[in-house]
Amino acid sequence: MVLTTTTAASDEHLHCTFASRYARTSLPRFKIPDGSMPKEAAYQIVNDELMLDGNPRLNLASFVTTWMEPECDKLIMESINKNYVDMDEYPVTTELQNRCVNMIAHLFHAPVGDEETAIGVGTVGSSEAIMLAGLAFKRKWQATRKAEGKPYVKPNIVTGANVQLEQNAFLYSRQFQLYLQEHCHLVGLLGKIRKYFEVELKEVKLREGYYVMDPAQAVEMVDENTICVAAILGSTLTGEFEDVKLLNELLTKKNKETGWDTPIHVDAASGGFIAPFLYPELEWDFRLPLVKSINVSGHKFGLVYAGVGWVVWRSKDDLPDELVFHINYLGSDQPTFTLNFSKGSCQIIAQYYQFIRLGFEG
Numbered sequence: 001m002v003l004t005t006t007t008a009a010s011d012e013h014l015h016c017t018f019a020s021r022y023a024r025t026s027l028p029r030f031k032i033p034d035g036s037m038p039k040e041a042a043y044q045i046v047n048d049e050l051m052l053d054g055n056p057r058l059n060l061a062s063f064v065t066t067w068m069e070p071e072c073d074k075l076i077m078e079s080i081n082k083n084y085v086d087m088d089e090y091p092v093t094t095e096l097q098n099r100c101v102n103m104i105a106h107l108f109h110a111p112v113g114d115e116e117t118a119i120g121v122g123t124v125g126s127s128e129a130i131m132l133a134g135l136a137f138k139r140k141w142q143a144t145r146k147a148e149g150k151p152y153v154k155p156n157i158v159t160g161a162n163v164q165l166e167q168n169a170f171l172y173s174r175q176f177q178l179y180l181q182e183h184c185h186l187v188g189l190l191g192k193i194r195k196y197f198e199v200e201l202k203e204v205k206l207r208e209g210y211y212v213m214d215p216a217q218a219v220e221m222v223d224e225n226t227i228c229v230a231a232i233l234g235s236t237l238t239g240e241f242e243d244v245k246l247l248n249e250l251l252t253k254k255n256k257e258t259g260w261d262t263p264i265h266v267d268a269a270s271g272g273f274i275a276p277f278l279y280p281e282l283e284w285d286f287r288l289p290l291v292k293s294i295n296v297s298g299h300k301f302g303l304v305y306a307g308v309g310w311v312v313w314r315s316k317d318d319l320p321d322e323l324v325f326h327i328n329y330l331g332s333d334q335p336t337f338t339l340n341f342s343k344g345s346c347q348i349i350a351q352y353y354q355f356i357r358l359g360f361e362g
């Protein structure tokens, strides 16, 4: 959400040419109008102004889905008024989100037993998912440090500098730099963790010809305050997959030598719904023991409209219980772990539609 900085005192007005039959006076731009107006007029005014937006079907910039089948659009419209957080009121929606979490966890080879349910949650996108995963690592690390009687105030995350696009754009042509600045400044998500959750970011610098995190350098930068190494499966810059398998090997060795237990998070925002289908033999997920959590964007290659992401944890032990919020909205206890409370349900429903509609084959 863009923070609005316009002054409330502005007396700018909108002129509604095609709604003038209904609205005879112009509308104040930044104040709620004094009177109401017919619904046809309100529609005409908003619709006409939105014509100046771009056409979503031509927008490929953020890899976010802009078309779904009419049957799914219908399901979305039928569920647009359901609040995701009213789990007792909408138990089937909750069940569909749980099915999605389990499907994704199995897709990523989480060691979930036949009688167990996977640990994960639907989010607004990968950004929220990454922040939740970061919080879980921070809490786990702090708990261990406290138990050992060691300081626990300077946590850090080691990651490739490709999460911070602006700083690396020098590596590219001027034209590509401009493209990146215009279209990709949304990344730097781990930067949000730094700002909001006070976790230092230790960046492995990119170099000419190598535009993802070098696992050897990353492991070298790990210290006793490192809460996790964050690898990216599908770099926003180039789409390239980082070598999570090598990272797992090198980090296992370092953990053995130092006695630390530094884990890995995989930001599979883009690659999470590509690698399992195109490169099933590639080991980047929970097949690697140090990978404790993975996020993926449902609204990118999960093929759902903007507003859905997922984070799954390897096991219950990887999500500290104190972070789980127990809501008791209409009766029974429902554990949740999200940054927000109320939100729409339709993207979750749409994600489930895509899973059963396309299947693994699709």
Ligand SMILES: Cc1ncc(COP(=O)(O)O)c(C=O)c1O
Pocket: 062, 124, 125, 126, 127, 128, 186, 187, 189, 232, 234, 235, 236, 267, 269, 270, 297, 308, 309
């Ligand atoms: C690697 C990576 N992580 C996270 C994100 C943020 O994803 P979302 O838009 O789902 O919040 C992006 C977005 O492009 C990305 O490329």
